[in-house]
Amino acid sequence: MNRKLLIIGFVWPEPNSSAAGSRMMQLISCFQSKNYKITFASACAKTDHAFDLTSLGIDQVHIALNHSSFDAFLQEFQPDVVLFDRFMIEEQFGWRVAKVCPKALRILDTEDLHCLRKGREQAFKDEQTFDNSYLFNDVAKREIASIYRCDLSLIISEAEYELLTQVFKISPSILHYLPFLLDSVSxxxxxxxxxxxxxxxxxxxxxxxxxxxxxxxxxxxxxxxxxxxxxxxxxxxxxxxxxxxxxxxxxxxxxxxxxxxxxxxxxxxxxxxxxxxxxxxxxxxxxxxxxxxxxxxxxxxxxxxxxxxxxxxxxxxxxxxxxxxxxxxxxxxxxxxxxxxxxxxxxxxxxxxxxxFQVSDFQAEFMQLVFDVKSILKTHRQENFIGQMLQHHTLQSTKFMSKWIEEKNKD
Incomplete structure (x- = not known):
């Protein structure tokens, strides 16, 4: 029986519009190389530029924010692996995945470090030199918490990997450097x-x-x-x-x-x-x-x-x-x-x-890591106590806010 991957997208992938869209298609290809049954779900409206995932045999599902219908969907699908497309998606849906499918491996694709981009943008607007006072912003608090809550976070840039391990002091055991995955130019x-x-x-x-x-x-x-x-x-x-x-x-x-x-x-x-x-x-x-x-x-x-x-x-x-x-x-x-x-x-x-950036240099190693971490998931999580703590405390507020919004929307 094929293993199942659920990708929860911030947007529907548009490889001709953005690097993020190309990146998502590369990740999909990785999992297809191991014959995963893939479902792509998003609460975002689909544009004319969105890639037709059904052409690759991928199911497309529209999901609702702050709604228990997603829990029912999870219960039925029972994914082995869940991939969150950016930390905002993990914030929104991560607690539901942890509750309904606790044995599913949770992977965060950061795309890029949003806190780094936001900090640099603010420093630029302020006409100031970027330093850690700009890096340690509110987005950083959310994004780093999301990284800790996940079992594995994919980092696209060596510079950002170094920033996470050296400045934020995050253990390499929950990070994986995975750049663009490209074919060679002959x-x-x-x-x-x-x-x-x-x-x-x-x-x-x-x-x-x-x-x-x-x-x-x-x-x-x-x-x-x-x-x-x-x-x-x-x-x-x-x-x-x-x-x-x-x-x-x-x-x-x-x-x-x-x-x-x-x-x-x-x-x-x-x-x-x-x-x-x-x-x-x-x-x-x-x-x-x-x-x-x-x-x-x-x-x-x-x-x-x-x-x-x-x-x-x-x-x-x-x-x-x-x-x-x-x-x-x-x-x-x-x-x-x-x-x-x-x-x-x-x-x-x-x-x-x-x-x-050769796909052959990274794909097999990444998919082996997914298999390895999944096989020792309980131990892996025990060694990430900060992640367990954040899962227990921080997401309680997210969960109850979401439930409050759901009830409010019934009025």
Whole structure:
């Protein structure tokens, strides 16, 4: 009999809209490699960009927040493993899973550390240097508690793994480093990609609902693009991303070559047409999907240190890392105009993908860990006393608040 996995999604996966969507599809593939019967459940409304999970044989279930119908659903499904998509979902549904299916392995996919992103965003708004006073915010208290309550938390970035173990002092026994899981880029694929001469213009891309991406677009327009355009008057910047609101669309300026294109149906195609990718993120966390897309398609990047965090390890970046505005501009112009520099950094990206993010290097180890922890679950939980304590106390308030909301909604 196949083991059963329940994924509770913050949203329905949209791999063409966000790195989070791609990440979720990679996790699904891991469990399918071990023949898990998978059900994906979410309380979120489904958009036109959502992936059709039924095409992969995955059941899709819409669930209600703060409603005991979810308990009945759990009772019937009886999953062996439950995967929470971000800590907010664990807060909402974790106590119900613990109550109805106490023997189910509870896994949290953090996506990125929300407390790190929020802290950096606040420091940016305050025009202050980010430090632990910004890191130890209210989101951190919630997110770290969620990590402790789960049996295993998946961490996408080495930098964030180090932060959790060294700063928050969380035991590695409940953490697992699992980056993007990618196929290698073959020599034959590389040879087929457009070369320096057959590409033109700059590109930036990112889901506009994600605050770091929108701020990055504003930063590009206000501080960077004018300086690049002055040196490269024929160049254009093509801005792609899902969910372009009116405030995004109004940034479009055809005269200045700042073109808001909106949703990208085929990211690989537009990346291959572009000569240089720009990613001047001023805050954020996790690994950046836009950099992965650029490397897979041979498009060199100019990026901030925050954008590059956790991506390259000891390897050479597929471009330049620059936080100073003039350094960023100079790097962008150099990549755009110097074929030798472009070719070198173009090759670096393939090396990063093939060295650091191979699915074959991580998938089997991860699935073995799931099996191992599940087989010693009682002992594993006993060794995580803080998690037991938080499960007992903290979620009592969440549980009774949820029950109060459910009763209130009956009125």
């Amino acid at each position: 020599d034959s694929t590389i040879k087929q990609l457009p070369n320096f001469e057959n590409r033109k213009h700059f590109i930036t891309i990112g889901n506009f609902l994600h605050p770091p991406n929108f701020q990055s677009i504003q930063y590009l327009k206000q501080h960077i693009w004018t300086l690049i355009k002055k040196q490269l008057p024929q160049a254009e910047l093509h801005v792609y991303g899902a969910y372009a609101s009116q405030k995004v669309l109004q940034l479009n300026n055809k005269q200045k070559g700042f073109l808001v294109k909106g949703y990208a149906e085929n990211v690989s195609e537009i990346m291959q047409q572009s000569k240089v990718c720009l990613a001047p993120l001023q805050f954020g966390a996790g690994l950046k999907g836009k950099l992965i897309d650029a490397m897979q398609n041979g498009t060199p990047c100019v990026m901030s240190s925050i954008a590059a965090e956790g991506m390259f390890g000891n390897l050479q970046a597929n471009g330049f890392i620059a936080d100073d505005i003039q350094d960023f501009v100079n790097s962008a112009v150099a990549l755009y105009t110097n074929e030798a520099i472009w070719n070198d950094t173009h090759k670096n990206g393939f090396n990063v993908i093939n060295t650091r």
